[in-house]
Amino acid sequence: MSSQSKDKQGPPPSLYLPLEEKLYRVRYEIDSDHAHIRVDPEVCGQCREKVCTFICPARVYTQDPEDSNLVQVHYENCLECGTCRVACTRGGVIWSYPNGGQGVKYRFG
Amino acid sequence: MEDGRVKTDVIVVGGGPAGLMAAHRLAQEGLEVILMERGAYAGSKNVSGLLYATVLSEAIPDFEQRAPLERPVTRRSFGFLDDEVFSYLTFGSRDWASPPFNRTWVVYRAHFDRWLAKEVEEAGATVLEETVVDDLLYDGEGENRRVIGVRIRGEEEPFFADTVILAEGALGIVTRKALETLGGMSQTPQVYGIGVKEIWGLPSGVIEDRFHLESGQGAALEWIGSPFKGLVGGGFLYTGKESLALGFIAKVDSLIAAGIAPYDLMESIKAHPEIGRYLAGGELLEYSAHILPEGGLRALPKLSHHGLLIVGDAAGFVNASFYHEGANLAMASGRMAAEAVIQAKLIGDFSRGALSLYERMLSNSFVMEDLRHFRRVPEAQKVFPRLMDVLPARFCRLLVDLYQQSTEPKRVQQREAFRKMMEGIPKLRTIKDLWKLKGMIG
Ligand SMILES: Cc1cc2nc3c(=O)[nH]c(=O)nc-3n(C[C@H](O)[C@H](O)[C@H](O)COP(=O)(O)OP(=O)(O)OC[C@H]3O[C@@H](n4cnc5c(N)ncnc54)[C@H](O)[C@@H]3O)c2cc1C
Ligand code: SF4
Ligand code: SF4
Numbered sequence: 001m002s003s004q005s006k007d008k009q010g011p012p013p014s015l016y017l018p019l020e021e022k023l024y025r026v027r028y029e030i031d032s033d034h035a036h037i038r039v040d041p042e043v044c045g046q047c048r049e050k051v052c053t054f055i056c057p058a059r060v061y062t063q064d065p066e067d068s069n070l071v072q073v074h075y076e077n078c079l080e081c082g083t084c085r086v087a088c089t090r091g092g093v094i095w096s097y098p099n100g101g102q103g104v105k106y107r108f109g
Numbered sequence: 110m111e112d113g114r115v116k117t118d119v120i121v122v123g124g125g126p127a128g129l130m131a132a133h134r135l136a137q138e139g140l141e142v143i144l145m146e147r148g149a150y151a152g153s154k155n156v157s158g159l160l161y162a163t164v165l166s167e168a169i170p171d172f173e174q175r176a177p178l179e180r181p182v183t184r185r186s187f188g189f190l191d192d193e194v195f196s197y198l199t200f201g202s203r204d205w206a207s208p209p210f211n212r213t214w215v216v217y218r219a220h221f222d223r224w225l226a227k228e229v230e231e232a233g234a235t236v237l238e239e240t241v242v243d244d245l246l247y248d249g250e251g252e253n254r255r256v257i258g259v260r261i262r263g264e265e266e267p268f269f270a271d272t273v274i275l276a277e278g279a280l281g282i283v284t285r286k287a288l289e290t291l292g293g294m295s296q297t298p299q300v301y302g303i304g305v306k307e308i309w310g311l312p313s314g315v316i317e318d319r320f321h322l323e324s325g326q327g328a329a330l331e332w333i334g335s336p337f338k339g340l341v342g343g344g345f346l347y348t349g350k351e352s353l354a355l356g357f358i359a360k361v362d363s364l365i366a367a368g369i370a371p372y373d374l375m376e377s378i379k380a381h382p383e384i385g386r387y388l389a390g391g392e393l394l395e396y397s398a399h400i401l402p403e404g405g406l407r408a409l410p411k412l413s414h415h416g417l418l419i420v421g422d423a424a425g426f427v428n429a430s431f432y433h434e435g436a437n438l439a440m441a442s443g444r445m446a447a448e449a450v451i452q453a454k455l456i457g458d459f460s461r462g463a464l465s466l467y468e469r470m471l472s473n474s475f476v477m478e479d480l481r482h483f484r485r486v487p488e489a490q491k492v493f494p495r496l497m498d499v500l501p502a503r504f505c506r507l508l509v510d511l512y513q514q515s516t517e518p519k520r521v522q523q524r525e526a527f528r529k530m531m532e533g534i535p536k537l538r539t540i541k542d543l544w545k546l547k548g549m550i551g
Contacts, residue, residue, distance in 0.1 A: 015379045015388055019372045022307070022396035029149065055364060057305050057371035057398040080154055081398035082280040083371075086301045087361055097282065099262060100239030101149040108308045108352070108395045109155050109218035 019059055023077055030076045031102035036095065037075040037084075043092040045069045055087040080104050116269040117141045119450055120259050121234075121276055122242045122283060124151035125218075127421025127439035128276030129225045133168055134447035136234035140454060143268065144229065145240040145261065152222025155278070156306060156399035157436055158347055158354065159329060160221065162212040164440040169228060173208065177220040179349035180327025181210030184320070188383065189501035190334035195383045196505045206326055215327050215347045215354065217308075245273060245287050245417070254291060255415030255460070259283075271459045272416055272450050276443060279400045279422040284410075287419075293411025299425055300408065300487065301400045302342065303364065305371045306356030309391035313351050319387055320348055334501035336381045337374075339494045340367060344378055346387060352394060353387060355379070358433065360403065360490060371398065403429035406477075406484040413465045418446040426476055429490075430483040430549050438476050445470040485548030492542040493549075503530045 037060065044050075050071065052061035058077040061084065064070040071092075080103055084093050097103075119135050121128045124146030132144040148154045159182065165172055184201035205211040226236050246258040246267045258269035275284045279301065288294040320328040333343040342359030357378060364371065379385045402408065402425040409426075412419050420426075421439035428434045449467035453459050471477050510526035517525075 015385050016376055017393060022372065022375075022393065025393050025395050026397070051365050054368065054370040055361065057303070057396075059370075059372070079396075079398045080280070081156075081303065082301070082400040083303045083361055083398070085280070086400060087365060097147050097241050097243075097262075097280075100147055100241045103148075103154070105149050105153045106156070106219045106395065106397055108220070108354075109152055109157075109222075109397060 023058060026079065027105045027107055028076065029102045029105055031099055034099050034102070035073070035075045036098040036103065037073050037078060038094040039071055039073055039092050040094060041070055043090050044071055047090055047092060051087050052084050052093065056084050057081060060084070078103065114269055115266065116258075117143050118270065118454060119143075119272050119274060120145065120268060120270040121274045122259065123276035123278055123421075123423070124148070124226050124236065124238075125155055125222060125276060125278050125421060125439060126225070126436045127278075127423070127443040128274065129222065129229050130164070130168060130440040130443035131274050131276060131420060131447045132234040132236075133225075133229045133232050134444050135450060136229060136232040138447075138451050139233070140451065142234040143270075144226075144234055144236045145242050145259070146226070146236065146238050147241040148238065150219075150223045150238055151226035151236070152219040155218040155222055156304060156397045157218055158215075158304075158306075158345055158356070158433075160214045160216045161434055161437040162214055164437050164444060166209065166212060168440075168444065173210075175224070175228075177216070177224050179215040179217065179352075180325065181205070182213040182215065182329045182347075183210070183322065183326040184328050186328070186330045188330060188332040188334070189505050190332050190336055190381060190383055191502035191505050192335050192381075194502070194505035194509045195334075196508050206323070213329075215329075215349055217349065217354075242283055244283060245290070247290065253415070256287070256291075256417040270416075272418065272453065272464065274443075274446050274450070275417065275419045275423050276421050276439075277423040279402050281423045284419060284423045287414075287417065288410050291411075291414045291417070293414065295404075295408050295410050297404060297407040299402050299404045301361050302358045302403045302429065303361050303371060303398060303400050304356060304358040305375055305398045306354055306396070307375065307393055308349070308395040308397075309353045309355065309388045310351060310394045311353060311388075311391040315390070316348050316351070316353065322348070332384070333497055334505075336378045336384065337497070338367060338369060338377070339498045340364060340369070340374075341490045341493045344384065346384070353391065355384070355388065358401070361400070363494065401429075401435055402427050403486070403490070405429060405486050406480040407487070409480070412471070413449075413461050413467050415461045416459050416464075418449065418464055418467050420446045426480070428479050428483055429486050430551065434479075438479070441474060441476050442471060445474065445476075482551050483548070485545070489546050489548030492545045496539070496542050496546055499534060503534070506530065
């Protein structure tokens with residue numbers, strides 16, 4: 001590459017970022033009065049795969065430390081991407097749009 | 110306002126490219142339009158990559174002077190990546206480097222959609238931000254049921270309109286409810302890809318150096334191969350003015366089957382030296398994600414109903430072939446929906462019959478032409494993992510082996526290189542797979 005003289009080559013050391021670091025760069029309006037995501041404990045209790053816990057790009061769903069059959073929802077990190085809605089085919093995810101102007105507020109998108 | 114009710118010609122639900130283009134056209138023709146957007150501003154919820162702007166240029170011929178555009182794409186590359194070896198096909202044209210720049214732009218939707226919403230307001234439409242439409246309002250029963258307005262969260266009174274245009278994008282919660290109420294959901298269920306993206310800040314000079322660009326020009330790189338772990342998907346890297354947009358699009362089902370979390374995939378992509386090198390020294394500015402419908406032609410719902418039209422991603426207008434286009438199809442569908450409403454208004458008939466002019470226009474346009482042409486993409490996607498696991502790697506390896514310096518005669522070296530390329534590949538199945546993969550390219 002012609003840019004060899006200017007750029008340092010080789011795998012850059014500082015690209016790795018844990019999810020917390022990624023989410024830290026996202027701007028949100030957090031609506032503490034309205035959780036726009038809920039899960040149905042009846043449905044989740046029967047669900048073994050728990051795809052929501054790894055398919056969500058913001059790790060909004062995590063295993064409940066009190067009861068490993070259930071999941072907790074950290075709705076305030078939601079990117080409103082829609083993935084959980086199509087990934088959970090059991091109907092465990094109850095997802096509505098956040099209130100007007102609330103939720104994720106991309107600066108680039 | 111009639112007897113205290115808010116009543117307008119058209120309500121557009123959603124301020125993405127589809128809704129904004131529809132509202133723009135309608136307002137230009139003097140119709141009374143209210144566009145409702147749930148975000149703090151249009152674009153605040155939206156994610157994409159390149160903008161193919163031919164449709165936009167019909168609506169706003171001088172957009173290049175006014176819109177917040179990052180860089181035009183003056184060179185493109187397709188890369189095959191394996192852990193050890195890589196190869197690129199890079200192409201461009203002198204034409205692409207001068208106006209109108211092949212109408213291909215890197216844009217950030219939070220900037221672009223917001224600007225477009227201002228244009229729409231200037232054309233005479235009302236844009237209501239922070240406004241969530243929760244449901245449609247109906248009148249009549251059965252076959253005669255028609256849409257007469259929308260319900261807005263937190264508002265007692267509904268808003269009425271002769272026609273509602275649903276431009277909700279891929280999440281389409283209201284659209285789904287409407288199709289359940291009115292009928293017309295496709296027999297073939299929609300399938301989705303997830304796009305995940307990171308924006309990295311870098312000085313403009315570094316970007317131009319790294320991508321071999323003249324000042325102000327831009328590059329688009331797309332990859333398939335081992336970093337994408339046999340998923341149905343690939344990666345992209347687009348140059349902004351002082352930032353890079355790196356990301357991937359993969360079928361949600363394929364991620365689930367492989368048990369891979371999107372953020373982990375993002376990290377392993379960056380760890381590939383051929384990808385990571387471009388970001389070196391940069392700083393993460395934003396992380397984003399969005400689904401997109403990839404079911405194509407067969408997953409389209411019924412698009413026109415009494416008092417209702419469905420446009421853009423809400424309808425499923427994404428060309429999921431290797432072209433991966435959606436925003437321009439969204440814009441085109443928005444403009445055609447507007448055209449149908451304008452005609453309906455002239456005759457004062459907003460029934461499905463009158464509004465179905467929209468479907469006839471679509472059918473004669475590149476939107477449906479392309480969806481028909483690429484109707485076999487879903488089948489092609491099925492063989493994708495099997496082929497992508499081996500083909501890019503073998504192809505790169507072939508090139509590298511052909512150029513490997515040794516004292517072997519070239520005849521032996523070439524024979525050995527081709528033998529290694531074919532080794533262990535089941536010929537018949539691969540030929541069949543390749544035939545299906547053809548669906549990706551038309
Ligand atoms: C990572 C990624 C890369 C992509 N790359 C490309 C590319 O390179 N080229 C290309 O052409 N396409 C690309 N696409 C596809 C493109 O982004 C979409 O096709 C396009 O955005 C669809 O436009 P739309 O107007 O239909 O929907 P959207 O852009 O999703 O807009 C919908 C709008 O409606 C609002 N809304 C939704 N529901 C409501 C409601 N009930 N009430 C009020 N407001 C509501 C939303 O907030 C949003 O602003 C990409 C997509 C992704 C995810
Ligand atoms: S939300 Fe869906 S995927 Fe997650 S645990 Fe509940 S049922 Fe399972
Ligand atoms: S919409 Fe996306 S970010 Fe939000 S919870 Fe679902 S998968 Fe996670």
